[in-house]
C-alpha cells in the first residue's frame with residue numbers, strides 16, 4: 651500500500667531505526683496469519699508514529715482501528731508516565747491477538763484495547779486527547795474527525811492514514827470518482843483543509859498521512 655517505489659522504501663527502512671523484536675514478530679505473524687495484512691502500518695510509518703508521539707509525550711492517545719496492534723504499540727512508545735492509550739477495533743476476532751501482543755510490551759498497563767464500533771465508542775470516552783490516530787473504515791473518516799476535534803486539546807495532533815489512497819485521489823474527475831472509499835477520502839481531505847480550527851500537512855509517506863494540529 652505504498653506510493654513510494656519499493657527500492658526507495660527499502661533504502662529508507664535501512665537507514666531508519668529497526669523495529670523491536672515484538673514489532674518484527676507482529677509484522678511477520680500478521681502477514682502469515684491474518685487477512686488483509688497490508689493494513690498494518692509497517693516499519694517506516696511505525697517509526698514515524700513513534701517519533702511524533704515521543705515529541706508530544708501524550709497523556710491521552712486515541713487510536714481508531716487497532717487491527718493487530720502494531721501502530722498502537724508504536725504510538726504508546728511516547729506515552730507520558732501517567733499516560734493511557736485507548737484503541738478501538740470493531741472486529742472482535744482480533745481481541746485475543748491484540749491482548750497477547752499488548753501483554754508483552756513494557757507499556758501494557760497503559761494500554762486500553764476496546765472492542766466495538768468506533769462511532770458508538772468514541773462519545774463514551776470522556777477524555778481530552780493529545781494525539782488521535784484515525785486508521786479505520788475510510789467511509790467514516792469525516793465522522794471520526796467531527797467526533798474527535800472538540801475533544802482534542804489546543805496544539806494536539808490528529809493523524810489520519812491512507813489519505814492518498816494508493817494514488818486514487820488524483821485519478822478522479824471533477825472531484826468525484828466511481829469508488830465510495832475514494833470519494834470519502836477526497837471529501838475528508840477537502841474538509842480538513844478548509845477547517846479553520848486546524849492546521850494540516852499532507853505527508854506522502856507510505857499511503858499518505860494527514861498530520862492535523864488543533865489551532
Ligand SMILES: C[S@@+](CC[C@H](N)C(=O)[O-])C[C@H]1O[C@@H](n2cnc3c(N)ncnc32)[C@H](O)[C@@H]1O
Pocket residue numbers: 689690691692714715716717718719720721722738739740741766767768769785786787
Ligand atoms: C487499516 S486497519 C488498522 C491498522 C493499524 N492501525 C496498524 O497500523 O497496524 C483498520 C482496522 O479498522 C477496523 N475497523 C473498521 N471499521 C471500524 C469501526 N467502525 N470501528 C472500529 N474499528 C473499525 C478494521 O477491522 C481494521 O482492523
